[in-house]
Amino acid sequence: MSADCHHEDGSHPGLAGETLRRAIGLAETRCMTSQERLTAPRRRVLELLLESDAPMKAYDLIAAFGQSGEPAKPPTVYRALEFLERLGFAHRIESLNAYVPCRLDGAGHKAAFLICECCGAAEEFEPDFSTQLAAAAARGYAVSGVTLEARGLCPACR
Amino acid sequence: MSADCHHEDGSHPGLAGETLRRAIGLAETRCMTSQERLTAPRRRVLELLLESDAPMKAYDLIAAFGQSGEPAKPPTVYRALEFLERLGFAHRIESLNAYVPCRLDGAGHKAAFLICECCGAAEEFEPDFSTQLAAAAARGYAVSGVTLEARGLCPACR
DNA sequence: GATGTTATGTTATCTCATAACAGAAGTGTT
């Protein structure tokens, strides 16, 4: 994100109130059905991601973790992120070293982002990797996960 | 790369001798025509990348930099990598924190890799991003660069 | 040969992430 960008990122406003509660409730349900546990630290990290307007760095999560200002220890947050990624509730954006909640239901182990170099917005979009998967198959590769990160300017910043 | 993989990565054998010299000569030429300078540290880092069979970490490059075993200082190597990326001579693989020489001529600011989770090979392939670029355009994004990283098993490791 | 620009050398520090081990909490048995 450039330092002198004054645009707002309108693409993914953070959740709050009832909307937030429902998103977390949905995660609870999905954990139930897959015999996984949405424990307190995992729930807290998911909540922080959902509340945020923008991708969050791990140490942002660490700093914001405690209700009354006490930070978490790094492993607490990294473990929660690992869990959330494994269940598809969050994605890591490699080129930012940052994390976002999954905005698309059931994207599985594929993710695609449009990242604005001006305002820092990271918009997730439905990835169609058929071309690339065909190229991989032609080379004999068995692909288990794909990520795509496109950098540029969002409509507001152009 | 899994610790117990005994396969060889055959996809990108490191260059040596005449082949290596020609690859570097090509880079020299391309620098000339674009009014850029392939200075000693830049040339050295490119050489190390070209000689390697596999993606190299920045601190691998730092350790291998000196002819007689003396490491480089980190900024020396990071600056060279920045230059090589800018000119399209090298790519950073975000999900590995590692670097490879560009294997495709004139790929510009787009790159696509098949990364073997067993042997660590990273094969660059010709990216066709037409689908994703159309999706980006539909959202009003002006895309300046795209990277794709597909993880899985290479033919030898399957 | 003075000036502006680009690149390098050097020190220190910052950000990002994980290893290792002890303890607590849930689950299923007998």
Add this chain to the structure above:
DNA sequence: AACACTTCTGTTATGAGATAACATAACATC
């Protein structure tokens, strides 16, 4: 209930990756 088993958490310490800041050197060009 007592037990073993597994999963998750707490805590300390450290490893890995990258950059800020400033001084010096090399090149260009006028």
